[in-house]
Amino acid sequence: MYVTYSRREVEENRKYYEMMYDASHHLVKMDQVMDWDFVIRKLEVFYPHRIGRPTKDPIMLVKILFIQYLEGFRSVRFTCNQVKQNATYRWFLGISPQEKIPDHSTISKFLSQRLRNVAFWEELFQHCLRFIQQEGFIANETWVADETELKANANKRVREILVEEKVIEEKDEDLVMINTHRVRHGKKPLQAKGSKIEEKQTNISPVDPDARLSVKHDQRGRFAYFEHRIVDSLHNFIIATDVTAANVPGHRKLIGQIEQLKRSLGQYAKEIALDSGYYNASLARRLFQRGFFVYMSYRRFTTKDHPKCRRYQFQQVNEDLYACPCGVPFYYKTTNRQGYHEFKPPKGSCQSCPFTKKENQDRVLRISIHQEIYDQLREQRVSMRGKILRSVRPSTVELSFAHSKELHGLRYARYRGVQKVKAQVLMTAIIQNLKKWAKLRSLKQVGLHLTHQIIEETTV
Structure with a gap:
């Protein structure tokens, strides 16, 4: 049966810690900006209202998870032990000094059975993002995207071979461009090939089949996931995030994330900054069609040409x-x-x-049919605006990843399975956005805030 503390009960219990809690702690500021009524409404659907024993307050369980991801604690068990001896944490939970902290197994069951999918965390992430945008802290003019590796909770030495059938389809858009050039020069157009099925052997982990081998940081390979993140350049808020296996490159996920951002924020940004991992002509063409100014780092491919005849x-x-x-x-x-x-x-x-x-x-000289796209990318990359966007990346998305890994424990995947890892990433993104939002709110009270709109005061 669904049972939760009322706001009045929480405030009464917090009076016990008035002389003990740290009023400048991030949790205190986050509690002021967080919409707990929205969380209550979303959690009600997971519990019956008249059947069963009274449950532990679900809001308290969510708050304990927030404490874990804010402080970067390694486990729920360790988090519960810290909550028992910290007055600020108990103030944030809103419980009396005599009440016991929920057992760590209760929180684990809450995650694995009640919130078994990531829909709740996605809705909470989008809800916070809408309020941040309404207050003007998201400029929606320059986006910065990148991907990072999360080491999976799996032994890299224990591997199994999985034979997968991979469907290879010819790109219709490229075939149209090829035949256009051939017909223009009096050549016969090429016939479209059907889909081709190939068998591919893949190394998987028996304990985490969703993870894939990555050689990005270890030449011998290790099982990992990729997080694909987009941040807004004004205040470095995380506006989109997704998790895939380590064999899915970022340029395959970017367009889907951009379309989702248009639905949530209302429009595309004017500029986007990408690293060399996104260097792909098809991606660049679709970005240009959507009106983006694209800074994309050049990717130097290996070649066997003579160094003086490239x-x-x-x-x-x-x-x-x-x-x-x-x-x-x-x-x-x-x-x-x-x-x-x-x-x-x-x-x-x-x-x-x-x-x-x-x-x-x-010698045979080969020029890509997408050479115009590559030339346009180079023009924007070497332009003055492109050089500015290149300098923006380290202080935005790279800094966001650094905070996630160093402060919030995102260097390693705590769970197994892509859905559970995605829930971990979403909770980390929510915490980072709430912490920054609370800080900007406090600066706004003293007039030291920055928004994307210039506010002009009219004098009478």
């Missing part, structure tokens, strides 16, 4: 003609299915070239 050293004469560093003309020949224009010199022109890779073999 692709970027060729000079474009016109659409169908390039000149190599030695002045040899390269003429357009075809556009292949892989999405590259092929340019070749007259036969035998590279035999006496000092930069040739193999004797008696002419």
Whole structure:
């Protein structure tokens, strides 16, 4: 049966700690900005109202979880032990000195049985975000996105081989561009290929099958998850977050997160800053179609070309003609299915070239069909605005990840399974936003706040 303390009972119990609690603690400020009525309404659906024994106050259980993630405690058991001996924590819970703290197993069952999916935490995250936006602390002009690795709770030496069927489909948009170039030059258009199914072997952990091997920080590989995060550049609020296995790159998730942000915030931002992990032409094209100014760090791919005869050293004469560093003309020949224009010199022109890779073999110049997108990315990257966005990243999303890992225990996944890890990430994001929101609220009271709108006072 659903039972919770009334606001009056909480205030009466807090009088016992008036001379003991720390009024400047983050929990005290967070309690002032948090909408606990919303939490009560969302938790009511998980409990019957007239059947069963009275439950432990669900609001108290949520508050204990908030304490754990705010302080970065390693476990619920350790958190409960700390709450027993800390007056500020008991003041935040709103319980009397004689009342016992709930057992750690009660909180674990509350997470695993009542809140078994992440819907509650997602709704709470979006609810806090709406109030922060209404107070003007989210500019919604410049977004900064990145991904980070969370080490999974699994032994990297214990592995199993999983054979998965992977469906490989040809991109219709790329095929249309390829055939457009081929028809323009008198070539036959390529026929569309059907979907291709390939068997792929994947290493999985028997204790956490959702995690995947990552070599980002360990060359031998370790099981991990990726968190994909977007922050607003004004006050570094976390406005979007998602969790996937470590084999899902960030450019696959970014468009979905951006569309979700448009629904929640009402519009797209004007600018977005990304690192080299998002260097993808299809992603850049879709961002340009949505009107973004994109700063995307360049990703240097490995090549076997001679260092003095790289692709970027060729000079474009016109659409169908390039000149190599030695002045040899390269003429357009075809556009292949892989999405590259092929340019070749007259036969035998590279035999006496000092930069040739193999004797008696002419060089083939390949230019991507997305070269215009790459050129546009470079123009925006080297522009003055692009250089400013490059300097913004360390103080926004990188700092947000640093706070999550160093202060709130997000370096490691506490749970197993992508849904439980996502709940951990959402709770961390809620805590970070509430802490920053409470700080800005206190500064606003003395007139030291910053919003995205310029407030002009009219003099009479």
